[in-house]
Amino acid sequence: MRAVELKLKKVSPGEKEAALSRYDEDGYVLARALFGALPKYESSEPSMKLFFPELVRAIDVGAESKRIAAVNFAAAEPVKTGDDPSTEEVARKKKAPPTTVRMTPR
Numbered sequence: 001m002r003a004v005e006l007k008l009k010k011v012s013p014g015e016k017e018a019a020l021s022r023y024d025e026d027g028y029v030l031a032r033a034l035f036g037a038l039p040k041y042e043s044s045e046p047s048m049k050l051f052f053p054e055l056v057r058a059i060d061v062g063a064e065s066k067r068i069a070a071v072n073f074a075a076a077e078p079v080k081t082g083d084d085p086s087t088e089e090v091a092r093k094k095k096a097p098p099t100t101v102r103m104t105p106r
Helices: 002-009 013-025 030-042 048-057 061-069
Strands: none
Touching: 002 013, 002 030, 013 030, 030 048, 030 061
């Protein structure tokens, strides 16, 4: 999806490279390989449903493994535990209806 979205944006080469690097750092390591294979899909006739297996088979596993080995992945966000009061969700209480009913004389 990220590769297709980037292709549809039609960004400059510098922006494309920055986006693909950001995807690598975030763990979307196949976005670059799929982005590179999209021009072949654009020139073919079958739908993505039929072309997808060929798209995946076209990925050079050896080259991608070497490239991924050099990727500096972004640090994961720390997991917040329930012991930390800053993570506690506070429920808003609804305004209670009045407890007394005013009676009008008959």
